[in-house]
Amino acid sequence: MMMLWAWAGVQLGVYNIVKDFNIALQIQPQILAFLSLVTWTQCYYYEQNWSIPRSVSTVVPIAIIMAGVEFALVFALRVGVSRGTIWPETLMAVLAALFLALGVLRHYWDIYVHRTVRGISFIFVGIDAMGDLTSLISVFFQPILDVLGMAIYGTELILWIGVICCGAYYNLSPWIRDRVKTRPRSSLERGVSEDTPTIIEQENSRHRVITLEELPSSTSVFRTPSGELTATRTRHRTDQCLEEDSRSHFPDALDLQTPR
Structure with a gap:
């Protein structure tokens, strides 16, 4: 071009x-x-x-x-x-x-x-x-x-x-x-709500939720490795935040999933 x-x-x-x-x-x-x-x-x-x-x-x-x-x-x-x-x-x-x-x-x-x-x-x-x-x-x-x-x-x-x-x-x-179909939710519900567009990746028999906002933009003229690295870091931070929220809100559920 x-x-x-x-x-x-x-x-x-x-x-x-x-x-x-x-x-x-x-x-x-x-x-x-x-x-x-x-x-x-x-x-x-x-x-x-x-x-x-x-x-x-x-x-x-x-x-x-x-x-x-x-x-x-x-x-x-x-x-x-x-x-x-x-x-x-x-x-x-x-x-x-x-x-x-x-x-x-x-x-x-x-x-x-x-x-x-x-x-x-x-x-x-x-x-x-x-x-x-x-x-x-x-x-x-x-x-x-x-x-x-x-x-x-x-x-x-x-x-x-x-x-x-x-x-x-x-x-x-x-x-x-x-956007019209999306209803207002709390911050925790917005992270895993069905109304929020998400991509579910199955990895080692566990599901990880990635929102579309975390993915690299598809409207840029060029895509560089730095953009992909930033997206990877963003997903990693999001996974940590979701895990911490889950531990704080559902400690019993996590204990049941822990192998004895």
Whole structure:
């Protein structure tokens, strides 16, 4: 996803500069490509345990190549436009829209397979969709209305709106239904109540209750080992608290289960 967006920034930057859009729209693709490359490197740093020197030595040559390609294409397309050749501009717009769309469409496949929106932050989706919307408005107010420019940002905006709608259907609606069904309980009852969504794990012939609030969040863009370690520690502390509460409230029941 991040590498597709990085290359989309190259094509989009070429198109916006050649079309002589305002300065904000000319700078925006450069920021998109830079941040996408940084995030792409972080994926390998955290998930594949790349060292910092390896990460830097990998991403810097890619960034230099992208900058060189964009610089050369800007001059080439300007020469072509001066001679009446328009199709390279159209090609840049199509490639930019395609790469941006492919980066988002990977989530649609995951939604189709798992019937839920996971592995992505809805805050991130909202911010990116707002960026597409403001860019779309900016293109609309250019001196000359550019349909291809509007199509680039409009395509990604529509796809993000679709992800938000899927999240409302698969994630938000079940959460609301569970909250409506839940009745107020005491602190001890909330820990083991049937109304609270729980996952029961059987381990060594005993049941351990884990509330969904203890599990790692499925709405973050990245999952790191530190997040899993935090969740494990949280579950361990919860088990200790439940055991202490059980000993304080039901000492006789525990004595009956103790082998003689």
